[in-house]
Amino acid sequence: GIQVEQSPPDLILQEGANSTLRCNFSDSVNNLQWFHQNPWGQLINLFYIPSGTKQNGRLSATTVATERYSLLYISSSQTTDSGVYFCAARQGGSEKLVFGKGMKLTVNP
């Protein structure tokens, strides 16, 4: 089945810095989602982005399906951005989401 890899595994930033999170997937996908898991464990949908670019406030995401990667950009990071970021992909006729192992972001004040 499809493999999903995220990088970097951990990232520490100062408040106000920008960051880019990368998600590589091993095969073509028809769905790609980004999630933020907050310190209380809740998964928050950030983007549903099988292709193209979307923006939501300080966050934006780009998926280049032909090159099998997606990027999540966080600009002017805030302490509330801290947590774990997951990307998850789905392929073919399966409804199953395959998750990467996550990227832990720590934003220091």
Next chain:
Amino acid sequence: EAQVTQNPRYLITVTGKKLTVTCSQNMNHEYMSWYRQDPGLGLRQIYYSMNVEVTDKGDVPEGYKVSRKEKRNFPLILESPSPNQTSLYFCASKNQGVIYEQYFGPGTRLTVT
């Protein structure tokens, strides 16, 4: 408000004592699924259901059961919990079809001693 709910949110139990984690969605979604999250492993699918009375195994089904008697509910049953089932569990739902995204419940943190 459209949402997926899970209960309980936190549970500490002992080995062998049967338990059920409930999941309910109010979006009339056909597809529902259970995942478990373990450190360093991301989320892995346990079971899923394409519709009422249609369920199938995911990647890590051992030790779990599910049922889908109603469209809105998808309970996860641990007949004889063991310590290796200590984990954070998520229920999710979506409409059928590739253009739809999955929505996740708030999670249930289970500890089996």
